[in-house]
Amino acid sequence: MAKQYDLVVIGAGTAAMTGAMRVRAAGKQVAVIDYRPFGGTCALRGCDPKKMLISGAAAVDYARRMATHGVEGSVEIDWPALMAFKRTFTDPVPEKMEQRYQDKGIDTYHGKARFTGRNTLEVAGEVLEAKHILIASGAEPAKLGIPGEQHLMDNEGFLALETLPQRIVLVGGGYIAAEFSHIASRAGAKVTILQHGDRILKEFDTDLVGWLMASFTALGIDVRTKTSVERIEKVANGYQVFSSSSGTQLMIEADLVVHAAGRVSDVEPLDLAAGGVEVENGRLKLNEYLQSSSNPSVYAAGDAARMGPPLTPVSSHDAKVVAANILNGNQKTPNYQGVPSVAFTIPPIASVGLTEAKAREKGVKFRMQSQSTPTWFTARQQAEPVYGFKVLVDEASDHILGAHLVGPHVDEVINIFALAIRHGLTADDLRNTMFAYPTGASDISSML
Numbered sequence: 001m002a003k004q005y006d007l008v009v010i011g012a013g014t015a016a017m018t019g020a021m022r023v024r025a026a027g028k029q030v031a032v033i034d035y036r037p038f039g040g041t042c043a044l045r046g047c048d049p050k051k052m053l054i055s056g057a058a059a060v061d062y063a064r065r066m067a068t069h070g071v072e073g074s075v076e077i078d079w080p081a082l083m084a085f086k087r088t089f090t091d092p093v094p095e096k097m098e099q100r101y102q103d104k105g106i107d108t109y110h111g112k113a114r115f116t117g118r119n120t121l122e123v124a125g126e127v128l129e130a131k132h133i134l135i136a137s138g139a140e141p142a143k144l145g146i147p148g149e150q151h152l153m154d155n156e157g158f159l160a161l162e163t164l165p166q167r168i169v170l171v172g173g174g175y176i177a178a179e180f181s182h183i184a185s186r187a188g189a190k191v192t193i194l195q196h197g198d199r200i201l202k203e204f205d206t207d208l209v210g211w212l213m214a215s216f217t218a219l220g221i222d223v224r225t226k227t228s229v230e231r232i233e234k235v236a237n238g239y240q241v242f243s244s245s246s247g248t249q250l251m252i253e254a255d256l257v258v259h260a261a262g263r264v265s266d267v268e269p270l271d272l273a274a275g276g277v278e279v280e281n282g283r284l285k286l287n288e289y290l291q292s293s294s295n296p297s298v299y300a301a302g303d304a305a306r307m308g309p310p311l312t313p314v315s316s317h318d319a320k321v322v323a324a325n326i327l328n329g330n331q332k333t334p335n336y337q338g339v340p341s342v343a344f345t346i347p348p349i350a351s352v353g354l355t356e357a358k359a360r361e362k363g364v365k366f367r368m369q370s371q372s373t374p375t376w377f378t379a380r381q382q383a384e385p386v387y388g389f390k391v392l393v394d395e396a397s398d399h400i401l402g403a404h405l406v407g408p409h410v411d412e413v414i415n416i417f418a419l420a421i422r423h424g425l426t427a428d429d430l431r432n433t434m435f436a437y438p439t440g441a442s443d444i445s446s447m448l
């Protein structure tokens, strides 16, 4: 006999937590399933553990930058101790998360869920029947289809390393490569990034990424662009990573090879055909309400839905939309305007809204201010040599169209631009706001 629910959620990450809690708060019967410890990517294998390690790397970096400015003594990362610090956050998460669900009367299941019918799922030998099913199964590292890809360590493995190998190769040059390389090289590893695009961090502004590259060079990170990894071989003392760059073959020896080459929705193992849930080019086919276009009982949110950028705040935004649509009928659509994004390098790089390239492509009429500003007080006060910005403002309406920042505090300052874009504030509104001085935000009026 199948257990009956109003909503069953596949996954126990950010999207699941928001969706399940909202539907349960309306008095509905809800269950949540995960085959891994509860908590999801962000809390256990992504944003949060990474940021715990960044804290150590940033402290070391700050002390080293101030070394000739009155701060004495050498500061080093003790990797096992930094990992132990990370675990003080991550270890309690699964139990706390599961308890939170149970305290609200949400049933929890452990195991891989798969569809057995349009409204039924099987998990660990049990059958669950639900009026609605929310696919919040997240994303997994993309299959690269290259020989030896089984030797790649994923983000979960890297963020749990008990010792840090000496020679590390990162395959790919996006967010993960940028962040992990900044952590590992400050902890003493020799890091190489192999990126097949013509630059790294392609989601960010070209000029600002160019300015940030000085920090990669200073750390001795070997960044090789236009380089595609084609094969990985295990050898006696580690790995050999084979790649090609404009027809030239390259082999790099490493103790560890890390997957940093993109992530894709984790929906394939769900047996979607059995649930009548259509997929197109590996992605769930959804309508504007985040509902399956072939099975109206099924919705999706977050990295699994992949309607917006694969970021944590988007996962919870999607789940709020889905919960509202389940409870009140389809009314809400997601709004991805002004989603800020930060790569937590040291210093960080941040972006929100239109890039210069996108604005030109769209034919928008805008004015733009852009400058590399390492001589500004904010940078000098931290002895940070990388600082710069690019801000785009709509010529006719004075609305902020896009903001791109690199340097100290930009991971926070970008949120002010996000607020401006999402709520239609003008450049003049920002100019007329008093920001506490001296803070990163107090530079905003000079960026407009």
Ligand SMILES: Cc1cc2nc3c(=O)[nH]c(=O)nc-3n(C[C@H](O)[C@H](O)[C@H](O)COP(=O)(O)OP(=O)(O)OC[C@H]3O[C@@H](n4cnc5c(N)ncnc54)[C@H](O)[C@@H]3O)c2cc1C
Binding pocket: 010, 011, 012, 013, 014, 015, 016, 033, 034, 035, 036, 039, 040, 041, 042, 043, 045, 046, 047, 048, 050, 111, 112, 113, 114, 136, 137, 138, 139, 155, 176, 266, 269, 270, 301, 302, 303, 304, 310, 311, 312, 313, 315
């Ligand atoms: C290394 C790294 C760093 C990141 N840093 C940031 C950051 O700084 N800021 C930011 O905004 N975003 C960051 N992200 C992205 C962010 O983590 C994701 O966008 C977000 O966690 C997605 O949440 P979700 O709820 O959609 O999916 P997830 O949190 O991935 O949850 C999905 C869950 O579903 C489970 N699952 C999958 N299939 C099944 C199945 N068949 N049955 C049962 N359970 C299943 C999985 O085990 C998983 O726990 C980072 C990602 C990575 C990999």
Ligand SMILES: NC(=O)c1ccc[n+]([C@@H]2O[C@H](COP(=O)([O-])OP(=O)(O)OC[C@H]3O[C@@H](n4cnc5c(N)ncnc54)[C@H](O)[C@@H]3O)[C@@H](O)[C@H]2O)c1
Binding pocket: 144, 171, 172, 173, 174, 175, 176, 177, 179, 194, 195, 196, 197, 201, 202, 227, 228, 229, 230, 259, 260, 261, 262, 263, 309, 310, 311, 341, 342, 343, 344
């Ligand atoms: N701070 C954050 O918000 C944050 C941090 C980490 C991850 N994430 C999320 O996780 C997702 C995955 O991150 P990611 O860094 O793996 O992916 P990414 O999409 O940011 O970058 C992957 C890069 O790898 C390159 N690549 C692919 N195959 C390759 C190959 N065989 N050889 C060389 N290069 C190759 C691609 O050209 C691409 O530029 C991101 O989309 C992001 O949304 C976010």
